Amino acid sequence: MSQPRTASFGRGAVRYVDAADDHLSLEFVGDSPVALSNAIAALTDRWGDRAEVYVEFLGTSDSVLGSAAEVWHELRRRLSSIHGDESASGALGAKS
Numbered sequence: 675m676s677q678p679r680t681a682s683f684g685r686g687a688v689r690y691v692d693a694a695d696d697h698l699s700l701e702f703v704g705d706s707p708v709a710l711s712n713a714i715a716a717l718t719d720r721w722g723d724r725a726e727v728y729v730e731f732l733g734t735s736d737s738v739l740g741s742a743a744e745v746w747h748e749l750r751r752r753l754s755s756i757h758g759d760e761s762a763s764g765a766l767g768a769k770s
Contacts (some may be wrong), residue, residue, distance in 0.1 A: 688702050688706075693721070696725040697724060697728070698721050698724045698726070700727070700728070700730070702729065705756055707753060707756055707757070710749050710753040713729075713749055714746060722743075723742065724741070725741060726739070727739070727742050729745055729748075
C-alpha cells in the first residue's frame with residue numbers, strides 16, 4: 675500500500691491527506707477562516723463530486739463525515755460562526 679499524498683494549503687492550516695475517485699480526507703489545525711474558505715472553494719469546484727469526505731479537526735474531537743455537499747454545509751456553518759453572522763451562508767456552488 676502506498677503512502678497517502680500530502681499537500682498543504684490555506685497557510686498550512688489544512689492538510690490534504692488522501693483522495694481517490696470517490697473519497698477525500700482533510701485535516702484542519704484550528705478554525706482558520708482562510709483554511710475554511712479554501713476548503714469550501716475546493717469542495718465547490720475541484721472535489722464537489724466526492725461521495726465521501728472526511729474532515730478531522732486536529733487537537734479536538736471534532737470530525738465530519740459525509741458527502742461533499744454535506745461537508746461543504748458544515749464548513750460554511752463553522753465559517754459563519756467564526757464571523758458571527760450569516761455572511762458564509764449560501765447554496766453549494768454559489769459564488770460570494
